[in-house]
Amino acid sequence: MLAKLPHQVGVFPPRARSFQERAEADRLRTAVDGGGTAVLGQVLTGLGGVGKTQLAADHARHAWDAGEIDVLVWVTASSRTAIVTAYAQAGAELLGTDPGDPDQASSMFLAWLGSKPYRWLIVLDDLADPADIRGLWPPDVPHGRTLVTTRRRDAALTGAGRHLVQIGVFTPDQAASYLGAALPPRHGTEDADELALLAAELAYLPLALSQAAAYLADQGMSVAAYRRVLADRTHTLAEAVPEPDALPDDQTLTLAAVWSLSVEHADKLRPEGLARLMLHLTSVLDPNGIPESALTSPSALAYLDEQRTNTGTPSTSEQAFGALRALHRMNLIDHTPDGILPSVRVHQLVQRVSRESLGPGDRERSVAAAADALAAIWPGIERDPDLTQILRSNAQIVASVEGLTLVARGIHQVLFTLGASLGNGGQVQAATDHFRDLAEAANGHLGPDHPDTLTARYGLAHWRGEAGDLAGAALATAELLTDQMRVLGPDHPATFTTRHNLARWHGYAGNPAGAAQAAAELLTDRTRVLGPDHPDTFTTRYDLARWHGYAGNPAGAAQETAELLTDRTRVLGPDHPDTLATRHNLAFWRGEAGDPASAAAGFAELLTDRTRVQGPDHPRTLVTRSNLARWRGEAGDPAGAAAGFAELLT
Template sequence: MGGVGKTQLAARHVRDGWRGGRLDLLVWVTAGSRQAVVDAFAEAAQTVLGTDRDDPERAAAAFLAWLEPKAVPEPPRWLVVLDDVTDPADLTGLWPPDSPTGRTVVTTRSRDAALTGRGRRQIAVDVFTREESQGYLTAALAVHDREPLSELMALGDALGWLPLAMSQATAYIVDAGITCAAYRGLLADRARRLADLRPVALPDDQTTGVAAAWALSVERAVRHTRAGVARPLLHLASMLDPNGIPEAVLTGTTARTWFGQGVRVREEDVLGALRVLHRLSLIDHAPRNPHRAVRIHRLVQRAMRDTLDVREQDALARITADALLAVWPEAEPDTDLAQALRSNTEALTRVAESALYQPGAHALLHRTARSLGEAGQVTEAAAYFEHLVEETGRRLGSDHADTSSARAGLAHWRGKSGDKAEEAAVRQRRHSRR
């Protein structure tokens, strides 16, 4: 399930191997989609082999071929991590090879049979045991006077022994300077209110106590940030890629104007809010990696979205699309930024695609498709525009201007990919509808 620390376990394994001098090559892939895996392997091919990234699929294939075991005196010792795989089908044709000097680690919430098989071993990661909880809570709260073991265990029990919830609880306790007992009192009160308000199933097997832990941390963040930025910032982040949001999207003019409900808040207030949210373990903020500066757990994202009704979520989706488009450069010299913006658009589309067609197709959709083509992924660009043609036709009508624009994009990128006959057919269909 979410929140048990799969990524952290993989990261510890990686760190031990790297620091121990047991690896020559490490590739960490945030594998939320097939395209993300292809892009990461293409980047590895460029770094290791000098392969051109204009054709990412071909570059990725070259990298996988390089990983194949070979009869050389000192074969490279490699480790590939595919983190947060959502759909095992995304890895078809992209699994690194079996090798006596290489290993692949996958983290996922899926139990799909495709993830098991020859040479693969599945390791189930559950919530903390009581002993693990005791060790974690004792270490995390060591800065305070040692609390009775019974209080630590009571706190762990109230949080369902979920590591992510414990990290948020301990961050709150340390920040507020209160005892475990006092925190449990706050937790119980909030849980009662949540149970009264939301007598429905919570996502990913969350207990009401875990959901209350999120709510308490959010409320504390709101009290300790200026201009009421913390809550809308989390709402905006809840619509984006949990594995990395560009800082510029959250600090840009569009986002800051929305945070202030029409009055633009200062950039330093947003940066201050990011640090408070990081301190309370609601996000991870790494400003040294600006294109993937903010990471947020899917459970926290879901908890934030669930505080909004459908109308509010739709409005938030369009604001989020505006914020992404506002920082998307017309030219894309920085391929890492372009990849990050595309992955964040993909995440937004997964949770709120219908809102991006109200009242018309948002310009972000066309910008994303064009970005794929400009990155050399012309087949993917054509496929994206084909999807846009279908969706705009279904939602807005075949004669709508956005549908015609999508057809033009489809014709252009199919032409770029060499499909001249199909390009002519698309243009003919456009002409016949006029």
């Protein structure tokens, strides 16, 4: 006997506890394309665990209960065989076809969908591979709708009237609301801030929230205690969710298991065998944005080659790019190769699961490779503020994952670069704190006389002074100089640099004549050892001119600075920060020597170049604007000076 309409084939999952109404559900119910035409095929794609199946089930349930459809078929589309079998079952129930010949029965069912005016909805849940649905798509007819959920976002899933719908995580309010409703009543007294913090630490992922709530209920644990477990790196994420047989809402897989399937699929995509390794590399960097150039750099390629097996040819940047695309197609990362700054984003729990799949040695190797990649692409002149910020964030993250890896065998260059970048970008207190931590770690793991420990101490003293602690900087620099003379010798470049800074702090503390004398002695030694065109020799000349000016000879300072500018431009180029700094001082000393008009003109020209090279919001650009306004006033234009200061204040 044939089934009567309306008829349902297959069983969709029950509504999850504490199901959250989401904007995506409303969009599914009212889906139209750009021209206002109803969308008949929608593909819900997203990271495993974002709730695609629940959204599809909610949509199907709503349409069925509202009497909007005559035939509803729910297909668990984990394989081509599963799809054919479900179609054959629908054909048997609705048409009386022979289920013993599933291919024939499924073909007849699809033909029937296109020929009969019945209203139908076919849901293909958890499609694993676009190839599995080839030749099995329901027909594109006005009275039918197709809804697919999948972790894939291949181009093959779109076209023929089908639209890709990206499903993301909960909003912070939805996540907090979910936890508040899903947790047992005794948690109702939990601090709302604790719930919000837990939701953020789980990065608002629906599956993670549901499994965390079940774990809390089973263990009778407070939210604050659970957050401590999550933060404790001796516990894995798998230990902070229920056992597989105790998962909520008829779930069958833990978070780690859900994503391991996606990684396996990604690793089989071309270039085969690289996606998993690339995910390991992304797992130790900033989830909010990783420069694509780091992940395709020679350092990244060396890591991929080191970790790969059974390959005789080195990896290429094109293959590394292909691995990113494979991970993107599986929704394990978000890769935007065509943006202003091509980058990669990764959910922080995906990162954690990936890191926890590595042994200590492999994790250390991934951290070292990531640090190498960042150091390799970090520009000597930070012209792009967005790139600079993303590099700093990534360096801070990689240092926090396995920081000892980047210190125990010698401080990695990226940590020195990070500290200098923070300070040179105007974050002098952050630079001070960074070098203090670095010096303490180096002292403990490398010893007090290791060259890297001494370098970290130099950075700490330098940025203490830049932060305003002149006395502390002078004392720390003098102590460092004593140790460097003993360990490195008097002619070592690092010893010279410390002598330079010691003179500098004395000058800032009110003894410019003494600072000038120390700089003159240092210039003699640097010229003898390093040569006249070495950047460090230039730095000493720069400071010597400055201390002459502060000691009462601004005209002489201007002359010395002009000579230095000629040499720095020749050796370093016109856009180098040191060249720009020399132009700044030249304009300043000309003004102090009694030529304010020349000073104003010099600062006006410098402002144009600093804005172009360092950006309009760079601290040194702002300082240049301040000097320009000042010297305009000194040159007889107080109204222009006032206007310049008013704009700068904003």
